[in-house]
Each structure stands twice: as C-alpha cells, then as structure tokens.
Amino acid sequence: MTAVDTNLLADLQMRGLVNQMTSPEELTQHLQKSRVLYCGFDPTADSLHIGSLVPLLVLRRFQQAGHKPLALVGGATGMIGDPSFKSQERKLNTIDIIDQWVDRLKAQVSAFIEFNDQGNSAAVVNNYDWTKDVDVLTFLRDVGKHFSVSSMIQKESVKQRLERDGEGISFTEFAYMILQSFDFSQLYKQYNCSLQIGGSDQWGNITGGIDLTRRQHRAQVFGLTLPLVTKSDGTKFGKTESGTIWLDEKKTSQYAFYQFWINTADADVYKFLRFFTFLNEAKMLAIEEQDRAAQGKPEAQSILATEVTRLVHGEKGLQAALRISEALFSGQLEQLTKEDLQQLYLDGMPASQTSKKSITLVQVLVDSGLAKSNKMAREFIVNNAVSVNGDKVSDLDAVLTPFLGLQGEYHVIKRGKKLFHLLHWAG
RNA sequence: GGUGGGGUUCCCGAGUGGCCAAAGGGAUCAGACUGUAAAUCUGACGCGUAAGCUUCGGUGGUUCGAAUCCACCUCCCACCA
16 A cells, blocks of 8 residues: 555645645545545646646645546536636537547646556546436436536526626536536546545535535545635736747747746745645745845746746756757857757747748748737837847848858847747758 | 627727727736836837728628618527517
8 A cells, every 4th residue: 555645735735725625624534545536627728738737736746645646637528618717608619629639638637647556556537438428318317316406506606607797608518517526426436536626616516526426425525626826916827928828848838838937926936836846845945035035036936947847848848948048048149059059949949940041120020920010020129129149130121141140040039028039041 | 489788909898970990997018127027117009111901790781981870690698488
C-alpha cells in the first residue's frame, strides 16, 4: 500500500487552494488512507488552457500524497455544455469535433499525473463510455428520479441565469448537472472513487453527485472545490492581448507561456507561487522576504515562470523559453551569433521568412502580426514604438534589406516593450 | 401557435431620417515614468498616406439621403396557449 501523506489537506489550505469542502472533519479522516479521487475536464476546445492548471496540479498533489487520481474527460458532458455561472446558452459542437478534442485532452491531462504499477497509478476515463448506452427512459427513471427540480433551480450556478433578463436556459444545459452527478455515482461504483475536486463553479454539480451517490449506493462521498484564480486588478486570469494562454505549445509557445508568468503582477505573484508550484512553504516565504528586502526587482516572477514552464513544458521547453527571453530582453542583440539566431527560430520565437530582397518596415509589421493594419503600423512607428535590431526607427518609409540584418540574414523587430518578431531572409 | 420586447463597431451600452464611422464606460494598444511591475498622465482604438471607402442580424424596398422608416427572413428573450 502506498504511504499516505496525511498533511495534504493542511498543505492545500496553506496554499489557499481550498475553497469549499463537504464535511471537513470526516474528509480529513477519510484522507488518512489512500483514496480514489477525480476531476473532470470538458472538451470545450482543442486544448486545455491555464485555467485548468490548478485542478490538474491538485490532482498531482493528491497523487504525490498517495492517492489515486482519475482524470475524467467529458466526452459526454462536453456534448451538452455546462451552464454553471455561464451567462449565455452555448452553441453545441459537432460530435466529430468533440471526439478530436477528447483525444487531445486525454494526452494533455496524462502529462500531469503518473501512470505506474503502484496502487495509486492514475487513470484517464471518459464519461462517454458509461453514458452513451443509457437510454432516455432508464436515465429518467433511475437517475432523474433522484433529482428535485426545485432544488436544482436553487443552485447558485444556474440561479442568476434563470433570473437574468434577456437570457434563458435550455433543458439540455439544465440537465448537465444530472449527467455530471451520474459520473460521480458511476466512478464510485467502478473505482470506489470517493472524492471529486473541481473549480469553485463546480460546487453545485459536485454536491449533486454526492447526493446521487448516496441515494443510489448509500455511500458517503466527498467534494472539494478550488478557488477561482483571480488577479488583483480585477481582469480575467489567463488572457493576454494575444488571447488565451493554452497548455498546448502549438497554440501558445513555450516562450509565450514563460512570458505570461514573468508578467505576473507583484500583487499576485506570491499567491500564484502557492497555486502553481510545488515549492514548500518555507521556500516561498523566503522568496517573499528576500524580495521585500531587495526593494528592487523581485525574483518571484522569474521563479514562478521557471517552475510552471518546467511543469508544463518540461526542462527542454523551459530552456528554449529562457534562451529567447534572455536574448531579447538583455538588449545585446548584436552579440547573437548565427547559431543563436537559428536556435531562437527553432525554439519557437515568433518568426517569419521572406525571399524578397527588400521590404518596407510598415509591411513587415503588418505581415508579422505586430500591427493589425498599415495604419496601426504607421502609428506605432510615429509613436516611437518600433525598433529594429535594437535601434528605434521613426522613419515611416524605412526599408529593410538583408545586408542591414544581423549576420546578414535576420532582423529582430520589436514593437512596444514586449513583442518581438524574427524576420529571416531566406533568399 | 399567439402577443410583446430585442439583435449597434472586442464587451456593455447610447443613438428613432441628414450635424453618425456612430455618445459614454470597460477592455486593449502605444508613449512618458519604471522592474518586461503597479499607479498616474498623454495619445490611439473600422479600412485607407489621402480623396474616400465599407459598417449598426440578413435580404429587398421607400427616400436626394437610413443604424434609424417599410416588407420579408433569421436568431434571442418574456408572457400567454
């Protein structure tokens, strides 16, 4: 039997990772032994984004403490759409698309948990497997009968939707909770799974599952929700000017991922260290103390970025991100060798190639996506926001040619303080 | 099926025949200050160097002129059956 770390809950609480839990004393008691727990991830896109990182890492924390994690991929629930705290009814995706997404998610969640031969080896399950063959009548009689509509509409997660003018909720979405509850009950039956974790928005769905499991199997199971990750400035966590931060490196490069964390506000960074890293409390307090004493630029952001990038993209991905970041932000562009530049290209720095002999700067800005239109490109140049190979350019008619490039082949274009693009003259 | 209310530029939201590329707020972007922070100030924020062009759910119409009026279609919401 795997040894169990009985301080797990205390650690999670120290990290601020516990939002709500059912019967705390009994759950603490329950977790003295190795248990099976699960967390669901619905396929709403072809990749998870960093919003799912907290639950994924908590699954990992549970496994490290000796419990068996199940990552549930919502092949069934993803077809319905969770209405919890969503202000609008959502469009249904087609079944083929959902299938593809399910496969990607399986691979992604697998990276965060261990599959070994020990008692607490992780597993990935798909709720489509036990939902697809349940016919409507059976479902309504055996599952639906356990739910009271009046208690369902009391749930905070759908209440505001029901009360809000101009929006409604279809029966399909309303029934989502029942499907998710059915998952918990099934996983209890099949795996003796006794704990479900999820975001704070999942509380209603989780307690629904707990009730159903009690009614169908006369068993007590537990729920624990994690806090919503919020930022001190009130803006939404996980978005940048260029969009969502995805876990898939094809959608968000390792470099962009690293940069996202580097840009964490001071007001949030120590909290995020607790949420997103496995550093122990003493270590994190030491970092905080040191930053305070230093009065200058804090170290916490770079530690956070390093740790999280390593967790998600591995040591290689981290090194690639670091190489680009250092090259670009140290300001020593002219010292880069041809190999360095090539490596930046391979590391996934935003880049493009051209076989032309010369291009206007305005054109380059637009082609590279650094500016949305010629008009914006010109505005950036006039505002002194553009530099090429480290030098500000304020000439609207500037033209780039290979000769002027680094090593005769590359131009590093910078717009604003943080956006870069590598232009390679392939001709 | 009936009745009523809606669909405005990324979001919210004003605009009911010309003064509207369309108020205001938010978000976003740039500059200054900085630490690739925060706060603050300044500027930008449909496309076009410009003349100008293309937008206000869709199509068609009325008009010198429509986001604004009319018809049909479509989607959403509420209530009634």
